[in-house]
Amino acid sequence: MTTETKPSNVNGSNQEAEPDQLLDDEENKNLPVKKKGSSCTGLKAFLAALSFSYFSKALSGTIMKSSITQIERRFDLTSSTAGFVDGSFEMGNLLVIAFVSYFGAKLHRPKVIAVGCFTMALGCFLSAMPHFFMGYYKYETASHRSSTANLTSSLNPCSLHQDVNDTMLEASRSGCEKEPSSYMWIYILLGNMLRGIGETPITPLGISYIDDFAKEENVPVYVACLHTIAMLGPMFGFLLGSLCAKLYVDVGFVDPGSITITPQDSRWVGAWWLGFLIGGATNFLSAIPFCFLPKSLKKPKEANRDKTSCGLLENMDATRKKLTPENLKPRKWSLLLKDFCTSLKKVLSNRMYFTFLCCSLLQFSSFIGFLTYKPKYMEQQYGQSTSKSNFLIGVTSLPPVSLGIFLGGLIMKKYKMGIIGATKFSFTMSFLAYAISFLHFFVGCESYAVAGMTVSYEGKPILYDEKAIFSACNSHCKCDSNVWDPVCGDNGITYVSACLAGCETSEGHGKNTVFHNCTCLQISSSWTGNNSATVGQCPKSEDCSMNFIYYIVIQVIGGFCYALGGTPAYMIMFRCVRPELKALAVGLYTLIMRVLAGIPAPVYFGAVIDKTCLKWGRTSCGQRGACRLYDSVANRYVFLGLAAVLRGPSYLIAIIFYILVKKHFQNKNSKPLENGQDDASMNKEDNCKIKQHLPGSPDAETESSI
Numbered sequence: 001m002t003t004e005t006k007p008s009n010v011n012g013s014n015q016e017a018e019p020d021q022l023l024d025d026e027e028n029k030n031l032p033v034k035k036k037g038s039s040c041t042g043l044k045a046f047l048a049a050l051s052f053s054y055f056s057k058a059l060s061g062t063i064m065k066s067s068i069t070q071i072e073r074r075f076d077l078t079s080s081t082a083g084f085v086d087g088s089f090e091m092g093n094l095l096v097i098a099f100v101s102y103f104g105a106k107l108h109r110p111k112v113i114a115v116g117c118f119t120m121a122l123g124c125f126l127s128a129m130p131h132f133f134m135g136y137y138k139y140e141t142a143s144h145r146s147s148t149a150n151l152t153s154s155l156n157p158c159s160l161h162q163d164v165n166d167t168m169l170e171a172s173r174s175g176c177e178k179e180p181s182s183y184m185w186i187y188i189l190l191g192n193m194l195r196g197i198g199e200t201p202i203t204p205l206g207i208s209y210i211d212d213f214a215k216e217e218n219v220p221v222y223v224a225c226l227h228t229i230a231m232l233g234p235m236f237g238f239l240l241g242s243l244c245a246k247l248y249v250d251v252g253f254v255d256p257g258s259i260t261i262t263p264q265d266s267r268w269v270g271a272w273w274l275g276f277l278i279g280g281a282t283n284f285l286s287a288i289p290f291c292f293l294p295k296s297l298k299k300p301k302e303a304n305r306d307k308t309s310c311g312l313l314e315n316m317d318a319t320r321k322k323l324t325p326e327n328l329k330p331r332k333w334s335l336l337l338k339d340f341c342t343s344l345k346k347v348l349s350n351r352m353y354f355t356f357l358c359c360s361l362l363q364f365s366s367f368i369g370f371l372t373y374k375p376k377y378m379e380q381q382y383g384q385s386t387s388k389s390n391f392l393i394g395v396t397s398l399p400p401v402s403l404g405i406f407l408g409g410l411i412m413k414k415y416k417m418g419i420i421g422a423t424k425f426s427f428t429m430s431f432l433a434y435a436i437s438f439l440h441f442f443v444g445c446e447s448y449a450v451a452g453m454t455v456s457y458e459g460k461p462i463l464y465d466e467k468a469i470f471s472a473c474n475s476h477c478k479c480d481s482n483v484w485d486p487v488c489g490d491n492g493i494t495y496v497s498a499c500l501a502g503c504e505t506s507e508g509h510g511k512n513t514v515f516h517n518c519t520c521l522q523i524s525s526s527w528t529g530n531n532s533a534t535v536g537q538c539p540k541s542e543d544c545s546m547n548f549i550y551y552i553v554i555q556v557i558g559g560f561c562y563a564l565g566g567t568p569a570y571m572i573m574f575r576c577v578r579p580e581l582k583a584l585a586v587g588l589y590t591l592i593m594r595v596l597a598g599i600p601a602p603v604y605f606g607a608v609i610d611k612t613c614l615k616w617g618r619t620s621c622g623q624r625g626a627c628r629l630y631d632s633v634a635n636r637y638v639f640l641g642l643a644a645v646l647r648g649p650s651y652l653i654a655i656i657f658y659i660l661v662k663k664h665f666q667n668k669n670s671k672p673l674e675n676g677q678d679d680a681s682m683n684k685e686d687n688c689k690i691k692q693h694l695p696g697s698p699d700a701e702t703e704s705s706i
Contacts, residue, residue, distance in 0.1 A: 130187045131272075405567055409567040
């Protein structure tokens with residue numbers, strides 16, 4: 001039977017007699033009765049492994065986001081440079097994502113994902129390496145006491161003379177030439193880039209694997225579950241970042257009592273390296289299950305009895321392709337590359353896909369820039385510590401987002417949303433969240449009251465160009481104006497240093513140091529209390545604390561609304577492209593987001609944040625380091641304004657996208673047949689294809705995209 005069938009198919013003879021028997025044999029072979037359990041078990045195992053890999057990659061990515069402020073301070077970087085380091089993750093994606101998305105789908109997808117997870121683990125370990133090759137962290141201080149010093153009292157800040165400062169500065173400059181730590185941040189950049197390379201195959205290959213071997217009506221729910229579980233990664237990542245930020249960077253090697261700064265201080269650096277070690281271990285564990293998963297599973301046959309003609313036509317096409325001799329030969333790389341270019345052209349020439357891409361680009365640019373510096377914004381705007389900022393993001397912002405993503409998937413399934421309904425719902429929720437975000441402009445705080453920087457020594461507000469660090473009350477002390485070692489006066493005003501506050505005596509040591517006889521406190525006309533100051537900046541007002549609560553509430557509501565439309569938006573692109581181009585469409589989408597949003601957004605967001613800096617720190621070489629004090633009002637309008645300006649035009653593009661979608665898919669509904677074929681079998685085949693394009697039908701799931 002077999003020897004007679006092959007020639008008949010190849011030579012074109014007996015085309016009507018033999019395929020019926022051959023299709024019956026193929027149907028008997030593919031009956032899922034015996035392997036139904038194993039196929040279902042294999043899909044569940046893959047879903048579990050992919051969920052854990054989503055969790056681990058999100059965890060390690062969040063550790064980078066939550067540690068960006070610590071890295072900025074530890075390596076004396078500007079915000080724009082720190083943003084460039086953060087964007088190196090997308091650079092790694094840029095190198096391989098398009099080819100991995102296309103060629104990876106033709107390989108053993110679970111094993112390719114396993115290699116990616118191992119690579120992410122290696123990148124995390126590489127990012128933590130600089131800590132073990134650098135010396136102890138030495139923060140700047142006017143009294144030149146390092147974190148390892150154990151001085152007690154009898155310190156007179158006002159007795160420090162300029163010649164002593166110059167001697168110490170020259171000594172530090174001579175030593176900084178031999179200090180290799182200034183460029184150690186490059187290892188973090190390379191590790192982050194390596195982590196980006198490893199993350200590349202997980203999403204496109206994982207989603208396409210599920211879409212190939214899961215029931216089409218269950219794909220939106222599986223995707224929603226994946227992203228809901230993935231949201232646990234950022235939640236635990238920010239909580240882990242909060243814990244690490246509480247620990248001093250050299251924990252275990254430095255006496256905590258000798259440290260004169262607190263986690264609220266802008267010079268504080270937490271144990272940023274510890275999070276990378278934990279993230280690397282998690283990524284390593286997530287790779288192991290994929291090594292034992294099969295290359296493919298059996299696609300469940302849905303409603304075969306109701307779709308007999310469609311199934312026969314599909315099986316006939318598949319069988320003919322399998323039995324064609326040229327398909328038995330391995331394809332050359334030149335043909336694969338040509339096929340890749342052709343597929344790429346088809347995807348980019350799709351107007352709906354291209355419009356969706358432009359809309360998503362603006363949205364993602366705003367989102368990634370805001371998320372990168374969100375902990376930093378909470379620190380300088382509301383006076384929160386890095387640890388508390390990360391903790392609050394983890395427990396208040398992310399759970400509502402996770403709930404919104406999951407509910408969005410359930411709503412999509414319950415109401416059987418097609419692409420038109422999904423577009424409406426996603427647009428409405430996103431625009432509602434955008435409108436709510438404007439409330440952030442009204443719940444900000446004023447800048448810290450710093451003498452000579454934001455207020456005069458008399459306590460009156462001053463303009464930026466009227467800054468005057470020195471005053472008659474501290475002119476006799478000959479202080480170093482470049483150093484940042486703030487003290488909080490009993491009058492509620494922060495002074496750049498105890499010397500600039502005119503303090504003449506001190507008692508205690510470390511964080512408990514108290515300065516007395518501070519002459520600059522006396523010139524404040526409204527102050528009649530003690531002339532003492534304590535280490536650190538003064539806290540912000542009670543009104544600021546209330547505004548911070550309002551800020552958290554707005555974040556929760558806005559994040560939930562935006563996430564409700566997340567899953568429908570995630571599924572829209574699948575329906576914009578042909579089924580065989582799904583993996584490439586997802587990969588290209590991710591590539592564009594990485595290159596045009598993920599890489600530049602942290603850099604230009606960081607650059608505009610740097611413009612609002614009022615006081616820069618100083619490195620051991622006497623060069624400009626990380627920013628110590630920001631203009632909170634200017635920072636709020638620049639940071640939030642840039643995010644709003646980027647998102648605004650995206651909704652105009654979204655309207656165009658909706659018009660294109662409605663026009664295209666309504667036309668599909670109005671045509672019962674295509675091309676007007678008269679042959680009965682061809683009409684049946686066209687009916688099957690049209691049903692797959694109907695947005696309300698379960699078969700429409702095959703034309704979905706991210």
